[in-house]
Amino acid sequence: MDLSQYAELFLAESREHLSACNQLLLEWERAPASPVPVGGLFRAVHTVKGMAATMGYARVTDVAHRTENLLDLLRRGSQPATDDLLQLLFRARDSLEQAVELSVVGREDEIDAAEILADLDGAAAALAGPGGRPAPAPGPAPAVEAPAVAGRLVQVTLRSEAPLKGGRALLVLKKAQALGPVRNVTPSETAFESDDFDGRFSFRIETTAQAADVERVVRAAGDVEHLTVGGEERRAPSPGAAPGAAQAPDAKSRHIRVDLRRLDGLMDLIGELVTARGRLNELAAQRRDPAVDDVAIQISRLSTELQAEIIQARMTPVWQVFDRFPRLVRDLARELGKQVAFRVEGKEIELDRAILDELGDPLLHLLRNAVDHGIEAPAERRSRGKKPEGEIVLAAVRERASVVISVSDDGRGIARAKILERAKRDGVVDPHAEALSDDQLLRVLARPGFSTAESVTSVSGRGVGIDVAMTRIRALGGSIDIRSQEGKGTTFVLRLPVTLAIVRALIAGVGAERYALPLTYVSETVEFGVQATTTVEGREAIVLRDRVVPLVHLRRLLGVTGDAPSRCPIIVLEMGDRRSGIVVDGMLGQQEIVVKGFDAPQGTLPVFSGATIMGDGIPALILDAGGLL
């Protein structure tokens, strides 16, 4: 079996489990006596171990195994988490992550886990008590002196297409152990890790639970195709009819993992399809064959729908980026001696993957600022009558066609008086200004190098990254706002389009005005004044390769005053078999534009599909080919 094809899947799944480990460790740190996180940690690490073993990544398996050992002891002993243990587990998780990442790229020999392994074993030995030995790995089932045929026989067949079957099978055993002792695992667990394990295995379980409960628990491991409990076959529930089971395997099977590069590739192909569609339309128009026209129209419609579907497929929930922040905030707070409660809201809100990928760094800057400069040290907070623990909230909300992401802290806010002084000196605001508005404040903060030039005590460093964050967000067609109240806290509000509806467009000049014309329907440009014009059905037109192309003078249509130059370009638009030549004053180039909506006033000519913001920040309207033809 060639495992390399599973490496990416292994990586993706491991990352998810390790991300879950972070969340669980943070949870445990907040509630050291809670018995819940350790169970989850144990399962996550165990799953990674199973998958790594299947993949033959011995070092990963090793680190996971020793971490699991320690977790098992903690779990059985219902030990509350001490700070030392948590630090050790955070380190173990990080080592595991590193081991996973290195193994996948074939650099397993660079993994240096000796220290963490020794520390894990040391901690495990200490927990096991004097003379005690670390508990055996819970993996190998205690099939030692099984009393022949005690308990119910459970036979499991995993889905044939399930990856990492060995890991899945171990997970099934793990889940089953929650109900009672598991014995007589056939084939043995070592066989699970072999390449030719086909996903069929059986075991006996001593439990008082009903067959239905056993089934529910086993199926919760996922990828279980077929199951019998005590000789009684348990049919798979019909899709969507898994009552109460939040993580029903059926729900899972409706999603597949797609490499982002594939989606980008699809997007590129769609672009080409759109071009080919234009060509087909052209040919169809030349043939004047209704049957070909029908096909051309159908293909136009299908490719448009396909494009919409792909844009939808690119939509990704924000948690994919947000989930790494709790750990970052926690580590930073610890490092700086601050106490921070970090909350994430609106994790399920979706954004175009391309936008989401760009958000990580700006948000990181803002969160870092919030911990470093926003939240005060516990003593300072106490002296101001605040809770010693500060609060930072990262929230995403959908607002019509945009997503609003905010980063708020309840810290000291920004010392406006100091910033104002500085802003006056730098000439950012009027020297007589008495106060800074939020907007002016942001403009001052976002000046590159603002805070590095001179220390501005309580706000030093505030500007670092804000200019970077702002540039990034604006490049995405978004905006940043700030609200800050001295002593109460600061909120940064990011507004982003849900999708980057980017199109490539020609920029045409008419008088002093500019208009964008999406290239989708532009077939060619010719020069007016060189081409002979004629009049067809009362309309001015040119003849282009034996076809009559009626002309539209944009200057006249849009009511631009002044005279047109004597020679100017004609942009030939083509949609289906309709053609039109748009006469403009000049061509100012081609560029990708972000399509934005605007509130059109009464009377607006019906030839605009939206507007865009040009490189100089001035809006330009986007001409709609459909409206011009």
Next chain:
Amino acid sequence: MSDARVVRLLVFRVGQLVCAAEADRVREILPRLAPTRIPGAPPVVAGLMNVRGTLVTVVEGWRALRQPPPPAEAGEGAGGSGTTVLLEVDGGKKVLGFTVDEVVDLLSVGGEALERRQALPGIDPTLVRAVGRRAGQLFVVLDTDALLTPILSS
């Protein structure tokens, strides 16, 4: 406007007319920028403005209130000095820009300070919610929805 309520008003001047809008409706106050013309829109619409990446349709204040054009307007087209007030319309669902000559004041007034006269000479009474007095001068509190909503298409 009930008598007990305290209303915050943003007072501004458009030509010779002093008017006010409820401060709760004011999203932002920006310097006036030359907007991008929207072909076909009535003259009362100055055009489109870029407010930090969002496109805002701007209404020419003096035209909407039927005031004489400001001196600068007589010579050159749009642009020049002045201020744009971003106002929420349609219950906050939309934001429009409204150009004024200058912002005069931010007032907190009790309902009783607003005399219940529904009109002042020189302004369409349907656009007036109330009339107030500041430093001995009367001003109209505009019904911004009645003023701006008809300008947008449905």
